[in-house]
Amino acid sequence: MERYLNRLGGDVWRSVEEGPHVPILTHVQVDGAQARLGGGQVVMNRPTKDDLDKMESDDVAFYEISCGVAPDNFDIIINCKSAKEIWDVVKNLYEGSEQAQDKKLTAALNEFNKFKAHPGESLEDSFKRFNLVVTKLSNVGTVRSNH
Numbered sequence: 001m002e003r004y005l006n007r008l009g010g011d012v013w014r015s016v017e018e019g020p021h022v023p024i025l026t027h028v029q030v031d032g033a034q035a036r037l038g039g040g041q042v043v044m045n046r047p048t049k050d051d052l053d054k055m056e057s058d059d060v061a062f063y064e065i066s067c068g069v070a071p072d073n074f075d076i077i078i079n080c081k082s083a084k085e086i087w088d089v090v091k092n093l094y095e096g097s098e099q100a101q102d103k104k105l106t107a108a109l110n111e112f113n114k115f116k117a118h119p120g121e122s123l124e125d126s127f128k129r130f131n132l133v134v135t136k137l138s139n140v141g142t143v144r145s146n147h
Helices: 002-007 011-019 031-036 050-067 071-078 081-096 096-112 125-138
Strands: 025-028 040-044
Touching: 002 050, 011 031, 011 050, 011 081, 025 125, 050 081, 071 081
Parallel strands: none
Antiparallel strands: 025 040
């Protein structure tokens, strides 16, 4: 999904990682007396081109991620207000909590460390099983190194 959203351009993936862009608000002082009393009026600056581009990216990210959610799971994200919120919910749904991810990683590492060819097994069959183990490791986020 990250690659897909990055290809859409702008700050679409930023919206997923950081949440929606909020234009900066500033305090405007009406007169000296109000300033001494803690008064003042809050007005929103006119959005800059950068603000507008980021808010557009927020909308694109929200739409694209919403469309990518299976209809069976749509009720889980129906109340989400941002692409980041949807992403966090869906990520937890499919990957599980951090604790569940740690268990998956441990199981995959154990399977990798204990891997042996079965007696009488062809090299091709052994290689296929080994590739499945490596795929499991990749799916739980391990990084392969040649060192």
